[in-house]
Each structure stands twice: as C-alpha cells, then as structure tokens.
Amino acid sequence: MTEPTDKPLLDDQQLDEYLKGDSSVSRQYRQLPRDDVPPSLDRLVLRQAEDAVKRPSRPAWMSWAKPLAVAASAVLVVSIVVETGLRDETMVTSQSAQGSIEAKKIEAPAEAAPASPKAEAPPPVVYVDLNRPGKPVPFVPPPEIDIAPPPAAAPVPAPAPEMRARIVTREPADASMEESLAKAEQEDKAAFAADESREKVAREEDNRVQAQSAAAQRNAEPAAVLSYSRPISSTAVDNAATLKKTYTDPEAWLKDIRQLRKDNKQEDADREWRRFREKFPDYGVAETDAAREVKK
Amino acid sequence: MSAAAGEVTGAVGAAVSTIGSAPDDATLMLRYRKGDVRAFEILYERHKGALYRYLNRLCRSPEVANDLFQEVWSKVIASRERYEARARFTTFLFHIAHNCAIDYFRRAGRPQEKGAQDVDAMADELSGPSHESPDAALAEAQLRADFKRALDELPAEQRDVFLLYEETGLGLEDIGRITGVAMETAKSRLRYALAKLRGALRQHQSPTLQSSVS
Numbered sequence A: 001m002t003e004p005t006d007k008p009l010l011d012d013q014q015l016d017e018y019l020k021g022d023s024s025v026s027r028q029y030r031q032l033p034r035d036d037v038p039p040s041l042d043r044l045v046l047r048q049a050e051d052a053v054k055r056p057s058r059p060a061w062m063s064w065a066k067p068l069a070v071a072a073s074a075v076l077v078v079s080i081v082v083e084t085g086l087r088d089e090t091m092v093t094s095q096s097a098q099g100s101i102e103a104k105k106i107e108a109p110a111e112a113a114p115a116s117p118k119a120e121a122p123p124p125v126v127y128v129d130l131n132r133p134g135k136p137v138p139f140v141p142p143p144e145i146d147i148a149p150p151p152a153a154a155p156v157p158a159p160a161p162e163m164r165a166r167i168v169t170r171e172p173a174d175a176s177m178e179e180s181l182a183k184a185e186q187e188d189k190a191a192f193a194a195d196e197s198r199e200k201v202a203r204e205e206d207n208r209v210q211a212q213s214a215a216a217q218r219n220a221e222p223a224a225v226l227s228y229s230r231p232i233s234s235t236a237v238d239n240a241a242t243l244k245k246t247y248t249d250p251e252a253w254l255k256d257i258r259q260l261r262k263d264n265k266q267e268d269a270d271r272e273w274r275r276f277r278e279k280f281p282d283y284g285v286a287e288t289d290a291a292r293e294v295k296k
Numbered sequence B: 001m002s003a004a005a006g007e008v009t010g011a012v013g014a015a016v017s018t019i020g021s022a023p024d025d026a027t028l029m030l031r032y033r034k035g036d037v038r039a040f041e042i043l044y045e046r047h048k049g050a051l052y053r054y055l056n057r058l059c060r061s062p063e064v065a066n067d068l069f070q071e072v073w074s075k076v077i078a079s080r081e082r083y084e085a086r087a088r089f090t091t092f093l094f095h096i097a098h099n100c101a102i103d104y105f106r107r108a109g110r111p112q113e114k115g116a117q118d119v120d121a122m123a124d125e126l127s128g129p130s131h132e133s134p135d136a137a138l139a140e141a142q143l144r145a146d147f148k149r150a151l152d153e154l155p156a157e158q159r160d161v162f163l164l165y166e167e168t169g170l171g172l173e174d175i176g177r178i179t180g181v182a183m184e185t186a187k188s189r190l191r192y193a194l195a196k197l198r199g200a201l202r203q204h205q206s207p208t209l210q211s212s213v214s
Helices: A013-018 A025-030 A039-054 A059-104 A175-219 A235-246 A250-262 A266-279 B012-017 B025-033 B037-059 B061-083 B089-107 B120-124 B134-153 B156-168 B172-179 B183-202
Strands: A125-127 A168-169
Touching: A013 A266, A013 B183, A025 B134, A025 B183, A039 A168, A039 B061, A168 B025, A175 A250, A250 A266, B025 B037, B025 B061, B025 B172, B037 B089, B061 B089, B089 B156, B089 B172, B120 B156, B120 B172, B156 B172, B156 B183, B172 B183
Parallel strands: none
Antiparallel strands: A125 A168
C-alpha cells in the first residue's frame, strides 16, 4: 500500500513518546465510548465452547490413519513389485529347465512300441553322447520339478544339432536292425578302446611331469624371506612372485630369466636358470642365449 | 499505555495474571484443550473486550463485528487440539481476528469508508457525563467526535495497526507478524495513523486542551 505523503509525519521522538504509552492520542482513544460485547453473544460463544468439549473429539488413532494408510500402500506396492519380479524369474527358470530336459530326453514315439511281452514295461532309455563316442550310458531322468509349464506362446527352442543326443532304445527289432546295432556297438567298442589307450598315455605323461616338478620344488632353494621391518615394495613382491612361480612352458621361463638378467638381477636369474635346468634338462637352449648362467 | 493494560487483556494482561498467581493464557488454553470449560471462560473474559472493540472499530459496524467475533472464537475453539504454546495467545487470537476481518473486507469489496457524519449527532453520541459548562462539554464532545471520525477515516491498514497497538499492547514486531508485514512496514503505518489522529486533535486546540494535544 502506498502511504499518503500530504500529512506531516511524526518524527522518531514523537513516535517513541507514543510507544511509551502516555500520549494525547492514546488518552483520547481511551476516552472513546466502550463497546461491550452483547450478552447474547457471550452466551453463544460460551455454549459453543462447552459443546465442543462435550462432543467426543476425534479418536487418537485417527491422527495415525493417514500415515498408516501411506505406509500400507507403500508396503503393498513393494510386495507386488517383488512378487512380480520373482514370478518372472521363476518362469524363465522353468523355461530353461524344460528346454534342457527336452534336449536330453527324446522319448520314443508311442506307435513304435511293438506288441511284445515286455511292451508293458517302458523300455530303458539309453543316452549316447555323439561328441564322445563310447559306451552307452543309461539315461537318468532329472528329478521332478514342480513348475508350471511355460506358456504356449513361448515355444522351447530346439537344441543345437551338434549337442543333440541320440537315444537308442533297446527293444525287439528285425534281424537287419539287430545286425546294424551289433555292428554299431562293435565300432563303438573299438573307438572306446582306442580312446582309452590314448587317455592312458596322456595320463602317464602328466604323472611324469608332475613328479619332475615336485622333485624340482623339493630341491629348489628356499624362497627369499621378505623383511617385514620395512614396507614391502612392489618389486619385492614381483620378485617373490617370480621365484614362487611354477612354469609349465619352458619358453616363458626362459623369457623371465632373460628379463631378470636385463634387470641386472643376476643371482635370481642364475637361480632360476638352475631350476629351469633341473626341470627341463634336455630342453635345447642356444649357447648364446641370454638366459644361460654366466660362467665365472 | 494501551487500553489492554487497564483491562487485563493481551500479553500485558497475561503477565499481570501470572504475577497475581492466575494461570497464563497458554496454560488456560491447554487446560481447555483437555476439557476444562472454566479455563476457557477465564480466557474469554480476559480477551473479549479488546477483541470486540478491535473488530468493531476496524469494520465500523456492530453487526459485522458480532459475526466476526463469533467466527473468531469458533476458530479458537476448533483449533484447540492443534494449539501449541509457541507464541503468545494474544498474537494467536488477533492473528485469527485479523484474517477474519481481511476475509470480510474481501467478501464485501473495498472497505466502506464512512463519510463524515453529522458532528452534532456524533457529539450527542459521544458527549461526556458531566461538564462544568455547556460550551466546554460541546467542545469536548466535538473533539471526541472528530477523533472518532479521524479514526474511521484512516485507511484500513493504518487503522488495523493502530487498533492492534492500542487494544493488545503488543510490540510492533508482533503486530507485523499478525498483519503479515515487516516490522518496519507496521511502524510506518502506525506513524501515518498517529500523524492523522494528532492532526484531528490539533484542530480542537483550545486553552484547556493545549497541553494535552502537544
């Protein structure tokens, strides 16, 4: 609001005098006729006050109603979200489980079952891995999983051809079928025998290498003891790692030895060279190779 | 001092009550919140006069003042559950009253500026009980009438601040809080109001009133 400026304003002293309470304006104001509250109005207000107290006030729990409602809604929303997420996860799991089951187990068609005395009992299912030809292994069905079937709209993808298992069912067949089956079994046995012999040779080789490395470790000098009186430097840690390293590739070992020599760590390099020679005594290393121990 | 001091109203009245071992306003209000109707009666007796005069002189209509008076106390009664003794009860009460008056002014349009009433009629209305001479009595009645007219002719904001100061005895800071303005604005409004009222008194300066007006 804009204040009028046509009237002379009070200075601060006059205002202070007024604020102290003893001014002509205040005195004149107090001499104005007293306006009293009508008695009817008094009664009305007092009755209203009394009625308000007599009337039952809002229950205490009502003040908590709003926050409680908000909290309950939040809990409900969170539980719905969590539940929905879990259900989606379960459906995905059940789909994949169903897919894997179907990849392994292809049941024989119902019409192929002949009328034989054994027809009542279901023929044993034999699992043959095409990637590893060998003895047929009886198929052990996975434990039953009580999962709702996947929706029809999401068909289970067919397993890859190379991973598909061939299922052979032992059931009576005609002579040609039996012959071919016997032939196939013989071939499988031969391949299995060849495979076994190859595996045996590889196992012997592995044992030999392991025995050599164990002997080399037993004969090796004790690993450098790190001093804990000072902080472990990164190079020290590297060296310790190098010393403890067990090599299977001689070239990699030689490379590390060369690196040690390059770093002017002749003692470590010599030690490593001796270890190398113990492990790979026949490995051809050029006379001029930097990895070789310097003859003193 | 203001009218509040003499009538056990407002903060000053509350302080006087406390000294006289009577419960203060906040205590009474809290007691009323717990269901003590007697506490409300004491509170009402303390503040009803100042509140009624404030509303009556601000709105310049006894009918409107009656309505607003009832509305203010209804709001006090309704807000008893939420009442906290953070501020003075007087500030709380007159804040409600100020808002009710502002709402009334908004509903009624611009505040009705009463025209100058017949000075003789006002003089009859405001004449004092007894005087030494008829001339002196008439002069004093005219002074009161002119003062009343000057008060009525004040802009509503200035009248509001002046009435709050006279009736409650609150400081300018509290008055600014009640009216929703800064303390300096309240002070400025009070300064303008006082200048106009002093001007009305100066017109009636006479040998007998000379000393009081100055």
